[in-house]
Amino acid sequence: MxxxxxxxxxxxxxxxxxxxxxxxxxxxxxxxxxxxxxxxxxxxxxxxxxxxxxxxxxxxxxxxxxxxxxxxxxxxxxxxxxxxxxxxxxxxxxxxxxxxxxxxxxxxxxxxxxxxxxxxxxxxxxxxxxxxxxxxxxxxxxxxxxxxxxxxxxxxxxxxxxxxxxxxxxxxxxxxxxxxxxxxxxxxxxxxxxxxxxxxxxxxxxxxxxxxxxxxxxxxxxxxxxxxxxxxxxxxxxxxxxxxxxxxxxxxxxxxxxxxxxxxxxxxxxxxxxxxxxxxxxxxxxxxxxxxxxxxxxxxxxxxxxxxxxxxxxxxxxxxxxxxxxxxxxxxxxxxxxxxxxxxxxxxxxxxxxxxxxxxxxxxxxxxxxxxxxxxxxxxxxxxxxxxxxxxxxxxxxxGGTSPTTPPISPSPSKTPGSPSPSPSKSSPGGAGTCRVVNAVSAWNTGLTNNITIANTGSTAINGWNLVFTLPAGQTITGGWSATYSPSSGTVTATNVSYNGTLAPGASATIGYQANHTGNAGAPTGFKLNGSTCS
The missing domain is CATH 3.20.20.80 (Glycosidases)
Incomplete structure (x- = not known):
C-alpha cells in the first residue's frame, strides 16, 4: 500500500x-x-x-x-x-x-x-x-x-x-x-x-x-x-x-x-x-x-x-x-x-x-x-x-490448489493470556444419510471457534446446500466464514457461498464460525444437509 x-x-x-x-x-x-x-x-x-x-x-x-x-x-x-x-x-x-x-x-x-x-x-x-x-x-x-x-x-x-x-x-x-x-x-x-x-x-x-x-x-x-x-x-x-x-x-x-x-x-x-x-x-x-x-x-x-x-x-x-x-x-x-x-x-x-x-x-x-x-x-x-x-x-x-480441510484456527483476538488451551476436536453424533460432518472446536474463556467439514458420502453430486444444526444453549455465533449463518443461536442454517456450493461424490467443504458461550463450549448437534441426517 x-x-x-x-x-x-x-x-x-x-x-x-x-x-x-x-x-x-x-x-x-x-x-x-x-x-x-x-x-x-x-x-x-x-x-x-x-x-x-x-x-x-x-x-x-x-x-x-x-x-x-x-x-x-x-x-x-x-x-x-x-x-x-x-x-x-x-x-x-x-x-x-x-x-x-x-x-x-x-x-x-x-x-x-x-x-x-x-x-x-x-x-x-x-x-x-x-x-x-x-x-x-x-x-x-x-x-x-x-x-x-x-x-x-x-x-x-x-x-x-x-x-x-x-x-x-x-x-x-x-x-x-x-x-x-x-x-x-x-x-x-x-x-x-x-x-x-x-x-x-x-x-x-x-x-x-x-x-x-x-x-x-x-x-x-x-x-x-x-x-x-x-x-x-x-x-x-x-x-x-x-x-x-x-x-x-x-x-x-x-x-x-x-x-x-x-x-x-x-x-x-x-x-x-x-x-x-x-x-x-x-x-x-x-x-x-x-x-x-x-x-x-x-x-x-x-x-x-x-x-x-x-x-x-x-x-x-x-x-x-x-x-x-x-x-x-x-x-x-x-x-x-x-x-x-x-x-x-x-x-x-x-x-x-x-x-x-x-x-x-x-x-x-x-x-x-x-x-x-x-x-x-x-x-x-x-x-x-x-x-x-x-x-x-x-x-x-x-x-488450483488444495486447502487443508481442518486446519488449526486461532482464537478470537480477545483471548487473554493464561486462558485455557483449545479443547480437543469433537465429532458430532452419528446418524444415517449421504453426508458426514466433523466438528473441530477450539474454546477459551467465553469464546470458541468451530470448523465444520461436510463430506458428500452419496453417489450423486450436491448442487447447492443448506446445513442445519443446533448450537448448545448459551452459544451465539458472532461471525462466520465460507457460509452464511441464520439465526445466530438455537437451530442454525448454514447456506453455501458461491465457491463451495457443489459437492461431488466424495468431495468435502469446510466452513466455520466464531461464537460466544456462557460456559458450554460443546459442539453443535443434529446435523442435516438438505434435509438428510448426517453421520
Whole structure:
C-alpha cells in the first residue's frame, strides 16, 4: 500500500511448487539453477497461491527498519511453515532499507540487516516456496528517511544510491535459484493520486532500467532470474495505458535464455473498489454478484470491471511473453458492521486470483498481520494459526490448489493470556444419510471457534446446500466464514457461498464460525444437509 492514510489496523497498513524431489538451498550451482528456469506460463502455474508478509521487513521506527516496529512479533520459521501448510506456494516479502543504508559513495547496507533479510528469505526458500523481495518503503514521501523520490531534484544521487543498494542485495542472493524473484520497487509515484506526471514517470522507468542492468551484471543466477517491474503506483491503467511506462531492455541477461522467452514480469496491485476493499467504515461491506443489499455494495468495481482491468494486462504484456503479478490485493475486515462481510471478502479474493490466473498472471494477498476491525490478517503471527479460513480456502481453491480441510484456527483476538488451551476436536453424533460432518472446536474463556467439514458420502453430486444444526444453549455465533449463518443461536442454517456450493461424490467443504458461550463450549448437534441426517 502507498501511504499511511491507506493503511489499516497496525500503525501502518503497508500493504510454489518445488521441482520434484528438489530441496532448494543456497548451495546449488549456477548450472543447476539455469536448468530449472521456467517459461512464463510454467512460472505462473508453478507460483500458485501467493501471500504477503506485510508490515514486517518494511516496517520502520523513525526511518530505521525494524520488523516489530508496527506491532507484529518477530518472524519465525513456524509462521512460514503454517502459511505453506495452508496451501500457499509463493510469499512476497516487502523490504525497506532506509536508515540501514550508509553514506555515499558506497551506500553500504548494514550487514546485520542484509543477513536478517536473508534469514527470513531462507525460511520460505528452503521450504521450496517462491519468494519475492523488493525495495518497499524507500519511495514513500510519508515515511521518515525516504529517498527514492521520483520528483526530487537530485536524481543523480538517487540513482547512484539505488544502483549500489540493489548491487549489494543481488550479490547477497546471486546463488539462489529461480524460486527467488526480485522486484525493483513498490508503488512508486509522486504521492498525488491522478494522472502520472513527467518527468517523474521517466525517472521511474529509469530506476527500472538501472535495476535490471545492475542485477544482471552481478552474474550467477541473477543473469537469468525472473525480475518484477512496476509502473506508476502499480496502477493497471497507468501501466497499460499511454501514460509513459516502458519496459526496460534486458541487454545483460544470460545467453542460456532462449531468445523467444522473457525473464521480466509486470507488477500491479488491485484494491478496487476502494470503498469496499480499503475504506475504513462500515458503509460498503458487500461485493460481487452474490451481494444481497444494494445499499452495502459499491456502484462500480465489480466482476466485470475486474475482468476488464486484468484483461488489459493480458493484451498489453502477456501476449508478448511477459507474465504479470498482482503483488497485493485484499479487503479489510468490516464484520463489525456486517456479519456477512467475510463471505464477500472471500468472494473478492477468489475473483482476483481466478481472474489473474485466467489472463496469465499470479497473485499475492496482502496480509498486514492485524486481526480485528479493518485488519487484513489471515494468520495470527503469535500463535501461527489461521484466522480467516474462508478467505484462505477461497484463495487456494481459485489458484488450483488444495486447502487443508481442518486446519488449526486461532482464537478470537480477545483471548487473554493464561486462558485455557483449545479443547480437543469433537465429532458430532452419528446418524444415517449421504453426508458426514466433523466438528473441530477450539474454546477459551467465553469464546470458541468451530470448523465444520461436510463430506458428500452419496453417489450423486450436491448442487447447492443448506446445513442445519443446533448450537448448545448459551452459544451465539458472532461471525462466520465460507457460509452464511441464520439465526445466530438455537437451530442454525448454514447456506453455501458461491465457491463451495457443489459437492461431488466424495468431495468435502469446510466452513466455520466464531461464537460466544456462557460456559458450554460443546459442539453443535443434529446435523442435516438438505434435509438428510448426517453421520
Amino acid at each position: 502507498s501511504s499511511r492514510v491507506r493503511r489499516a489496523g497496525l500503525a501502518v497498513f503497508a500493504a510454489g511448487l518445488a521441482l520434484t524431489g528438489a530441496v532448494y538451498g543456497v548451495a546449488r550451482s549456477t548450472a543447476a539453477n539455469a536448468a530449472a528456469q521456467l517459461t512464463a506460463p510454467q512460472l505462473v502455474a508453478d507460483m500458485g497461491a501467493g501471500w504477503n508478509l506485510g508490515n514486517q521487513l518494511e516496517a520502520n521506527a523513525n526511518g530505521i527498519p525494524s520488523e516489530t516496529a508496527w506491532g507484529n512479533p518477530v518472524i519465525t520459521q513456524a509462521l512460514i511453515d503454517r502459511v505453506k501448510a495452508s496451501g500457499f506456494k509463493t510469499i512476497r516479502i516487502p523490504v525497506s532499507y532506509l536508515g540501514k543504508i550508509g553514506a555515499a559513495p558506497n551506500y553500504t547496507v548494514d550487514s546485520a540487516w542484509l543477513s536478517r533479510i536473508q534469514e527470513v528469505v531462507n525460511y520460505a526458500y528452503n521450504s521450496g516456496l517462491y519468494v519475492l523481495i523488493n525495495m518497499h518503503g524507500d519511495g514513500y514521501k510519508s515515511v521518515t528517511g525516504s529517498w527514492l523520490v521520483c520528483d526530487a531534484s537530485d536524481q543523480t544521487t538517487i540513482k547512484a544510491k539505488y544502483q549500489k543498494v540493489w548491487q549489494q542485495v543481488a550479490t547477497k542472493f546471486a546463488s539462489y535459484n529461480d524460486h527467488l524473484i526480485f522486484e525493483s520497487m513498490n508503488e512508486e509515484f509522486d504521492g498525488q493520486y491522478g494522472n502520472p506526471t513527467q518527468p517523474c514517470y521517466s525517472n521511474i522507468v529509469a530506476y527500472n532500467q538501472i535495476f535490471v542492468d545492475t542485477v544482471r551484471r552481478t552474474g550467477g543466477t541473477n543473469a537469468s532470474r525472473w525480475l518484477l517491474i512496476p509502473g506508476w503506483n502499480t496502477n493497471i491503467e497507468y501501466t497499460t495505458g499511454n501514460y509513459g511506462f516502458s519496459l526496460p531492455t534486458d541487454t545483460y541477461r544470460s545467453s542460456s535464455i532462449p531468445s523467444g522467452e522473457q525473464r521480466l514480469m509486470i507488477s500491479v496491485h488491485y484494491y478496487d473498489p476502494w470503498d469496499f476493499a480499503g475504506q475504513e467504515d462500515g458503509n460498503i461491506t458487500q461485493w460481487g454478484a452474490a451481494a444481497t443489499n444494494p445499499a452495502k455494495k459499491s456502484t462500480w468495481g465489480q466482476e466485470d470491471y475486474m475482468d476488464q482491468m486484468l484483461k488489459k494486462m493480458y493484451d498489453t504484456f502477456v501476449t508478448k511473453g511477459y507474465p504479470f503479478f498482482v503483488g497485493e490485493y485484499g479487503s479489510v475486515d468490516k464484520t463489525s458492521a456486517d456479519a456477512a462481510n467475510n463471505t464477500y471478502r472471500a468472494n473478492f479474493a477468489k475473483a482476483v486470483v481466478a481472474t489473474a490466473k485466467k489472463y496469465g498472471g499470479a497473485s499475492a494477498y496482502w496480509d498486514n498481520g492485524y486481526n480485528g476491525q479493518y485488519g487484513l490478517g489471515l494468520f495470527n503471527r503469535s500463535s501461527n494459526t489461521v484466522t480467516q479460513q474462508g478467505i484462505v480456502s477461497a484463495i487456494i481453491n481459485a489458484a
